[in-house]
Amino acid sequence: MTEILDFLGTSGLANLDWRAGIMLVVGLVFISLAISRDREPYVLLPIGLGIIIGNLPLTGMTDLPTASSGHQETGIFGIIFHYGLSFWDILPPIIFLGLGAMTDFSPVIANPKTLLLGAAAQVGIFVAFWGALATGLFSVPEAAVIGIIGGADGPTTIFLAGMLAPELLGVVAVIAYTYMASVVFIQPPLMKLLTTKKEREIVMRPPREVSRIEKLVFPAMAMIVIILAVPGSAPLISMFMMGNLFRESGVVPRLANAASNELLNIATIFLMITVGTQLSAERIFDVDSLIILGLGLVAFSCGTIGGLLFAKFMNLFLKEKINPLIGSAGVSAVPMAARISHRVGQEAAPSNFLLPHAMGPNVAGVIGSAVVAGVFISLL
Amino acid sequence: MIFDQAIIEEGVGLTVIGMGTAFTLLVVLMAVVMLVGRLSRVASGKVSAGVASRPDEPVADARDKALAAVVAVGAVLEVGASADTLGGDSG
Numbered sequence: 336m337t338e339i340l341d342f343l344g345t346s347g348l349a350n351l352d353w354r355a356g357i358m359l360v361v362g363l364v365f366i367s368l369a370i371s372r373d374r375e376p377y378v379l380l381p382i383g384l385g386i387i388i389g390n391l392p393l394t395g396m397t398d399l400p401t402a403s404s405g406h407q408e409t410g411i412f413g414i415i416f417h418y419g420l421s422f423w424d425i426l427p428p429i430i431f432l433g434l435g436a437m438t439d440f441s442p443v444i445a446n447p448k449t450l451l452l453g454a455a456a457q458v459g460i461f462v463a464f465w466g467a468l469a470t471g472l473f474s475v476p477e478a479a480v481i482g483i484i485g486g487a488d489g490p491t492t493i494f495l496a497g498m499l500a501p502e503l504l505g506v507v508a509v510i511a512y513t514y515m516a517s518v519v520f521i522q523p524p525l526m527k528l529l530t531t532k533k534e535r536e537i538v539m540r541p542p543r544e545v546s547r548i549e550k551l552v553f554p555a556m557a558m559i560v561i562i563l564a565v566p567g568s569a570p571l572i573s574m575f576m577m578g579n580l581f582r583e584s585g586v587v588p589r590l591a592n593a594a595s596n597e598l599l600n601i602a603t604i605f606l607m608i609t610v611g612t613q614l615s616a617e618r619i620f621d622v623d624s625l626i627i628l629g630l631g632l633v634a635f636s637c638g639t640i641g642g643l644l645f646a647k648f649m650n651l652f653l654k655e656k657i658n659p660l661i662g663s664a665g666v667s668a669v670p671m672a673a674r675i676s677h678r679v680g681q682e683a684a685p686s687n688f689l690l691p692h693a694m695g696p697n698v699a700g701v702i703g704s705a706v707v708a709g710v711f712i713s714l715l
Numbered sequence: 716m717i718f719d720q721a722i723i724e725e726g727v728g729l730t731v732i733g734m735g736t737a738f739t740l741l742v743v744l745m746a747v748v749m750l751v752g753r754l755s756r757v758a759s760g761k762v763s764a765g766v767a768s769r770p771d772e773p774v775a776d777a778r779d780k781a782l783a784a785v786v787a788v789g790a791v792l793e794v795g796a797s798a799d800t801l802g803g804d805s806g
Contacts, residue, residue: 447748450741457737461730468726475725546755549748556747561740702744703737710733 350392354616361619362386362611375516378489381604382509385611388412389505397612412612415605420497420504426606427494428570433599434490434701435554435578436591438669442694444549445542448649449661449692453699455645456665457707459485459638463630472623476500479711481627484511485634486704487518487668493610494571495708499715505613506624510631515668521632522639522663522675529643530659534650535683537658539692547583554579561706568709575705638666642696657692664693667700 343349365383369376389397389412396410399417409417419426443450464482467473473481476499483495484507492511496504514521527535558576562569581591618624646662660680664672673693680689 444748444752447745447752450745450748451738454734454738454741457734461734464730465726468722475722475729478726479729545752546759548755549751552751553748556751557744560743560747564740565736699741703741706737706740707733710736711729714729714732 345393347392347394352616354620355390355392358390358614358616358619359387361614362390365611375512377603378512378516378607381607382512382611382614385412385608386614387611388608389612389615397615412609415609416613419605420493420609421501424494424497424570426602426609427490427497428574429598429602430490430606431571431705432574432578433594433596433602434669435575435580436582436595437599438575438579438582438698438701439694440550440553440579440698441545442542442691443698444545444553446692446695448653448657449695450699450702451649452642452646452662452665452696453667453701453703454665455662456638456642456667456696456700457486457703458641459634459636459666460704460707461485462637463634466630466633467627470626472626474500476711476715477503479715480507481630482634483507483704483708483711484514484627484631485638485666486700486707487511487515487635487638487666487672488701488704489515490606491571491701491704491708493606495711498712502618503627505610505615506618506627507631508610509614510628514631514635515671518635518666518668518671519675521635522666522672523679525636525639526643526660526663526676526679529640530647532683534647534659535680536687537656538684538687539658539661539689540655541688542691550583551580554583557702561702561709565706565709565713567712568705571705571708572702575701635666639663642666642700658687658689661689661693661696665696665700665703667697667704669697669701670694672700673697 362383362385365379365386368374369379369383388394394410395408397412397416398408398410399413400409415426417423460482462482463485464478467478467481468475480492480496480500480503483492486492489508489512493504493508496507554576558573561572578591578594581587581594642662642665643659644662645665646657646659650656650659658676658680660676661673664676666672673690673696676693677688677690680687
């Protein structure tokens with residue numbers, strides 16, 4: 336009888352506390368949203384599964400390697416977290432390789448002024464950064480990791496968190512992806528509040544044709560220029576531009592295809608599940624997490640506002656006006672933010688086709704947030 | 716709210732350097748893209764002009780060949796006509 340009780344005492348059920356139980360339900364909710372509502376399935380399904388794995392007690396799957404035990408008592412997701420996200424931080428750059436192989440820089444090259452909108456939208460990072468510092472609850476590196484949520488770039492957020500504040504990685508990653516999926520609710524009210532109907536009706540001419548040589552020179556030059564200035568951004572920027580060169584060269588279709596398919600999918604599986612495993616009950620049921628949730632919303636909103644207002648500022652000097660709605664696409668939730676700019680523009684003027692123009696700041700925002708992350712890494 | 720002087724200074728430095736670097740680099744990229752675009756358009760304009768400046772060469776060549784063919788045919792016909800005349804006269 337004692338043995339039976341001892342055995343039952345070692346079961347997960349006997350060691351499950353109410354907070355972990357709630358997290359299991361949260362994981363199931365994520366999974367059902369992904370499957371039944373088709374809401375961001377590539378993010379929510381693996382993260383939901385990771386939350387469940389991470390909150391089931393006594394599995395050891397998320398145990399990290401230690402100096403004494405080495406790797407022998409380490410769980411698979413402990414290994415992936417340690418080498419993929421914390422110690423080596425290689426998964427986000429691998430994802431950027433795949434994203435670069437899928438990205439078309441033509442909208443940026445056709446209208447290079449839109450690069451500035453990508454820079455302006457990064458103001459959201461620093462508003463959230465200062466908000467985090469003002470609470471007095473977070474150190475400067477932690478505040479930087481919270482601020483980078485405003486870059487609206489999942490891999491960049493995870494990369495920076497892995498480098499500067501691994502303990503916040505799960506929380507900031509899920510919050511970043513949650514808000515990225517919610518830009519469709521966050522952005523339109525701000526876009527309509529900060530622009531007049533006349534501004535929203537500004538029609539932009541179709542972008543010019545971009546030559547092959549321009550598409551080849553851009554990623555090479557961008558990589559060299561940015562990394563010479565901010566070497567800390569090298570892991571992300573170099574992989575992003577290499578992937579793009581694979582695509583644009585046209586001479587290595589197997590490499591471009593592998594980067595944008597197999598490699599990206601494998602890295603996404605490991606990254607998202609591992610991010611989910613980091614959402615333990617102890618971390619979620621913490622006032623700090625609620626504060627980060629609020630600061631994330633501030634970051635996204637201020638990034639949107641920054642891009643919109645800068646576009647209006649640019650129009651003071653431009654002969655050929657830009658539709659300020661594309662400024663909000665500088666929040667680099669690619670391509671959702673660009674689609675929202677297009678949709679809101681069409682509500683004002685059905686003939687206006689803003690999507691190719693909005694992709695410019697959208698992609699520039701990815702570069703901008705990677706640059707800011709590189710600055711944080713260099714200085715912190 | 717807690718404000719420590721050292722943290723404020725560090726925060727200001729990060730903000731200025733972060734936003735400044737992002738803007739500066741993207742301005743530089745913008746300039747590079749504009750320059751490459753202009754050079755690309757100039758280069759393709761020169762190639763088009765180069766093609767346009769030699770339009771007669773292939774036409775002149777074809778004309779010469781046509782003339783040579785006409786002369787050859789005329790010569791053959793002349794020779795044939797002479798042969799017929801000689802054959803008719805002997806009969």
